[in-house]
Amino acid sequence: MHFTSEQFLTIILVIVSSEYILTTLVDWLNLRKKSAGLPAELKDIYSEKQYTKALAYQRANTNFGLVSGLFSFALIILVIVFGVFGILDEFVRSNFETLTTQTLAFFGIIFIVNDLLNIPFQWYATFSIEEKYGFNKLTPAIFWKDKLKGYVLTAVIGGILLSLLIFLISYLGQSYWWIFWIVISLFMIAANFFYTSLILPLFNKLTPLKDGELRQEIMNYGKQVNFPIDNIYVIDGSKRSTKANAFFSGFGKRKKIVLYDTLLEKHTNSELVAILAHEVGHYKKKHTISGMFSGILQMGLMLFLMSFMIFSPELSKALGANHLSFAVNFIAFGIIYTPVSLLIGIFSNYMSRKHEFQADEFASNTYKGEALQSALKKLSVDNLSNLKPHKLYVFIHYSHPPLLQRLKAIKSSKS
Template sequence: MDQETIKYLLLFVVSFNFIFEKIINYLNVKKKMGPIPVTLQGFLDVDKLKESKAYQRAGYQFGLITGTFTFIITLILIGFGVFGWLDEWLRLYIQNPMLLTLAYFSIVFIGSDILSIPFDYYHTFKIENDFGFNNSTVKTFFLDKAKGYLLSIIIGGALLATLLWLILELGHDFWWIFWIVASLFMLLANLFYAGLILPLFNKLTPLEEGELKDAITSYANSVDFSLKNVFVMDGSKRSSKANAFFSGFGKRKKVVLFDTLIKQHTQEELVAVLAHEIGHYQKGHIKTGMLAGILQTGLMLYILSLFIFSEPLSLALGGNQMAIHLNIIAFSILFTPISMILGMGMNYLSRKNEFEADAFAKTTYSGPPLAKALKTLSVKTLSDINPHPLYVFINYSHPPLLKRLAKLE
């Protein structure tokens, strides 16, 4: 294809993604609430149901504003060749190809983040605050931003530099070498996230000795699961929402419980939640999820290798010559529909895994306390109990609450 055809294709893909996403979101937010399900009576009342719907509407309206803003900016950048102009301007000062690309993406990243800061701030200190979720301070908000920049420079910069070096040295064959590098990084990130990255943002404290730890240890032993690392995270530092997650493999596996989760649930419910998380591990979901992510990354890199030296792609973004960074940007836009389809597949797999983990907890521990924990968690976080089926199919990584309860109860 010539550069003009590619340019219009880029504009079409951006427009299609925006319109499709907004239609799906509109269908979901306009879906009627319906009566309170029998299984949620005693947990959810009419006022709480209306508050939940108001929270969904607030999120939809905010997403509509931010999405429209991003959409318009992207159209301007592509339509007026701003991406190409930035490339030509940087070439006046930087001739080294690797330094040029690193500088280019640094400017794009910083510019994009600066534009997003007001929206992030409003979402945290207005929307989340109005519905009683925000516990963060302005200091914490901007410290998180600074730490995020630092990690992006160190980790993101190192990965990008490696990618560029391989492209410049190996040409089209760069993809399978970088696939190995990216796969190793994904593995190491899973192993060391809770030990190295998470403590930069939150405090992790070993679960103190007592009835809860004894109950957790007793259950873990009953399913032949070696569990020595159970930590409590100060999630309440930023939000009143609760969560729990697994990280790592083998001896480095860790269970992290938010302090808000411990405050909101009984001991029996907490053990049931832990049983669910152990179910993910015992059923091999963590490994299969990582394998699926690695395969998806390999596919993306292979397709990228077919376009990385395409001059028409660079010219379509307003460049005067082939530029690796322009081609990466163009590819990231063109790959979006494929990424969306792959994302649906990953979400389907994730929902299937959630049902299996629920069944594991029900079989090896008990269904009612897990069901009660899910009800409490859903009501307290104002979750949508009646989402549109199409929205669920495309966006949900977890099954809707009522479907999980139907299987548990």
């Protein structure tokens, strides 16, 4: 089926508007879903004062999201209606000779302009909202350093991948997609292997967990579940935020468990081992591998679908170009792909929530369910988490189950 540029434009505008309406509606429903007072089942988790503060934090973030969302929606509508992408395409064609440099310049300009427009929102979120509620530890100097490092990484990695994509499209035509899929898949696997060794140290300092009681308890647990734990690192997350976290990275001998220093400050050894047991559960249940291959399959689907649209001059004209433009078509396809991406995201979040329950059960059965419950409660209180989010918001956005559901499941697994 072939569409005219006018039909493509209509589809694009409908998708952009529908996504904005859906996102705004879900945020509004989540904002209104609150209790008049502290629910009885939460009294052992939150004090009245903490609960009121959590509600205020959620309200501040949601209201801010509604304002920034409206700005983004209005901006993209204006850009589409006035053919700004087409104007930019003509500019880079006039000032750069090759297709590769034109495409790199096109996306480089979009990236920089978009980031500059978003800096005021990022600044307010960090130095106003996060600061007000006691989370922010980021200094303006670190903020700008992170920005510059992000620009360099995006330019190097994004530039190489985009250049290769343009090369394959130019010389292979529609069959480019499966070769680039192989390349991007290898890149995703390599990124998982080397993220904590090459990328993360550019932003944070990783130090091995010191010898002591905690390390010994962790090593003992590893032996108990037949899981060699040699690479345990502490990350200096406290230089950016008081929020705590832990994550698992890599495979085989390169696998690493990373604990935030803020996590160590606020939790007992038993709670920390329980959190680590949860991460080991993900590895034992092969969630890490399945998640990576799920991402690879999703990338393949996207590239396959894009191969049917990337050569359409009418799609380029829909966004204001006068002729076929791969760069403009990347943007147009990205918008048209939004409904597919939304559905995949919902399914991925569903599977992720399921995996979290399984990792909780593993930790509860192989260590101490009470310690895991205590750790999750502390994390929720310290992060001012939304304890009773709207079901639709959870369905669409949550990769982790709400706290009360996790506590109930852990309790059931031990009964």
